[in-house]
Amino acid sequence: MGYLEDMLVRNGVIYRAPDGSSFRIEGSLVSNSLVVRDSSGWVTHRIERASNGVDLVVRSTKTGLVETRISASSLF
Numbered sequence: 001m002g003y004l005e006d007m008l009v010r011n012g013v014i015y016r017a018p019d020g021s022s023f024r025i026e027g028s029l030v031s032n033s034l035v036v037r038d039s040s041g042w043v044t045h046r047i048e049r050a051s052n053g054v055d056l057v058v059r060s061t062k063t064g065l066v067e068t069r070i071s072a073s074s075l076f
Helices: 002-010
Strands: 023-027 034-038 043-049 056-060 066-070
Touching: 002 023, 002 066
Parallel strands: none
Antiparallel strands: 023 034, 034 043, 043 056, 056 066
C-alpha cells in the first residue's frame, strides 16, 4: 500500500502522524473496495474503481463526492 498511501497523502486525503496512528487503509467487507479509517476507527473515504474500470477514485463517505482520481498509469 506504500504508493497508494503516498498518493493519498499528496492529495490531502490522509495525513501522517509521527507515530503512524492517524489513519489506516484496509479492505472493505461490505463492498469490493478499500476504505480509509481515521484514528478513531471511523471510515472517512472509500477507494474504488472508476467508471472506466481501470482508474481509482477516492470518495468521501461524508459527502459521497469524489475527492480525487488516481490514474492507473500513475500506479505502475
